[in-house]
Amino acid sequence: MxxxxxxxxxxxxxxxxxxxxxLARRVGxxxxxxxxxxxxxxxxxxxxxxxxxxxxxxxxxxxxxxxGIIPDSSADHVRICDRLRAIPQIESCYFLAGVECYQLKVRxxxxxxxxxxxxxxxxxxxxxxxxxxxxxxxKWEDRPQPITxxxxxxxID
Amino acid sequence: MxxxxxxxxxxxxxxxxxxxxxLARRVGxxxxxxxxxxxxxxxxxxxxxxxxxxxxxxxxxxxxxxxGIIPDSSADHVRICDRLRAIPQIESCYFLAGVECYQLKVRxxxxxxxxxxxxxxxxxxxxxxxxxxxxxxxKWEDRPQPITxxxxxxxID
DNA sequence: TGGTCCGGTCGATCTCGTCCACCTGTTGAG
DNA sequence: CTCAACAGGTGGACGAGATCGACCGGACCA
Numbered sequence: 001m002x003x004x005x006x007x008x009x010x011x012x013x014x015x016x017x018x019x020x021x022x023l024a025r026r027v028g029x030x031x032x033x034x035x036x037x038x039x040x041x042x043x044x045x046x047x048x049x050x051x052x053x054x055x056x057x058x059x060x061x062x063x064x065x066x067x068g069i070i071p072d073s074s075a076d077h078v079r080i081c082d083r084l085r086a087i088p089q090i091e092s093c094y095f096l097a098g099v100e101c102y103q104l105k106v107r108x109x110x111x112x113x114x115x116x117x118x119x120x121x122x123x124x125x126x127x128x129x130x131x132x133x134x135x136x137x138x139k140w141e142d143r144p145q146p147i148t149x150x151x152x153x154x155x156i157d
Numbered sequence: 158m159x160x161x162x163x164x165x166x167x168x169x170x171x172x173x174x175x176x177x178x179x180l181a182r183r184v185g186x187x188x189x190x191x192x193x194x195x196x197x198x199x200x201x202x203x204x205x206x207x208x209x210x211x212x213x214x215x216x217x218x219x220x221x222x223x224x225g226i227i228p229d230s231s232a233d234h235v236r237i238c239d240r241l242r243a244i245p246q247i248e249s250c251y252f253l254a255g256v257e258c259y260q261l262k263v264r265x266x267x268x269x270x271x272x273x274x275x276x277x278x279x280x281x282x283x284x285x286x287x288x289x290x291x292x293x294x295x296k297w298e299d300r301p302q303p304i305t306x307x308x309x310x311x312x313i314d
Numbered sequence: 315t316g317g318t319c320c321g322g323t324c325g326a327t328c329t330c331g332t333c334c335a336c337c338t339g340t341t342g343a344g
Numbered sequence: 345c346t347c348a349a350c351a352g353g354t355g356g357a358c359g360a361g362a363t364c365g366a367c368c369g370g371a372c373c374a
Contacts, residue, residue: 320370322370323368325365325367328363331358340349343347
């Protein structure tokens with residue numbers, strides 16, 4: 001994980017379809033070397049995948065909401081997590097330090113779908129209460145912050 | 158935006174570096190046709206970009222937190238938004254319907270950085286109060302939900 | 315000194331991306 | 345009904361990219 005790897009990661013983070021040849025030009029190596037580095041980054045779990053960013057509204061997911069979950073005292077978190085994972089509308093799921101121990105980011109086409117979704121989450125065993133907030137607009141999302149020099153050690157590679 | 162477009166989007170959403178030739182095989186067209194469709198999807202704003210998914214810990218961003226912002230009554234939201242946008246650690250920013258009218262998802266290397274970041278956000282003109290929640294773990298994030306048939310009209314293309 | 319490993323280059327080959335000419339089915343006007 | 349215009353697809357050609365194996369040079373160590 002040297003300076004060249006960081007540059008490659010920064011480039012792929014903002015332009016995930018950049019060819020190996022183009023990456024090679026940017027970092028001053030040849031294509032096979034870059035490919036080798038990228039393969040290692042993938043194998044080491046630094047790069048976990050590639051995804052096209054889609055405008056949610058264009059595919060009929062015009063409503064975004066955040067749902068906080070307050071568990072009851074007997075909650076089985078492995079079970080809750082499994083049940084949540086089975087709900088496709090939940091795009092992100094964070095386990096939090098707080099009274100609301102989960103926060104979900106969900107997307108649905110219509111309000112009726114959101115209502116149904118809230119009921120479904122609320123019905124999960126161990127969920128005492130949910131608190132939903134509608135997002136009026138997404139200012140930005142998943143903006144990659146450039147990697148700084150690895151001044152702290154992370155034991156990667 | 159027909160069935161083939163939806164298939165292409167679903168494929169690119171989960172495997173953003175899939176070649177046009179491979180996409181063509183999957184949808185039963187030729188590579189030039191697929192490329193044409195993808196170009197149109199990009200031009201119409203359906204596909205807004207491509208990004209490699211990176212494990213945050215691997216690049217020294219081990220701490221994720223959610224920051225809620227409560228504005229004061231005289232808040233100028235354009236100004237607040239601009240100031241927030243200038244902070245690179247804020248990866249996502251949602252404008253919410255609620256007392257906390259923004260929620261930020263931030264990532265930093267160390268707790269000290271988070272503290273500094275909270276102070277910086279709190280110092281923005283129009284921000285009355287912030288409320289920060291640490292995420293103990295990310296169960297999953299940015300999981301693409303497959304596009305269903307466009308039963309509602311969205312006026313795309 | 316010599317062996318080994320790591321990471322890079324180079325060259326050959328195959329696949330992919332991209333452009334262009336052509337084909338087909340649909341639509342709408344005369 | 346016929347014909348022109350058009351959208352969207354196919355197929356071929358050619359340049360660029362991906363990928364593999366062979367080789368090279370420096371660092372490390374016995």
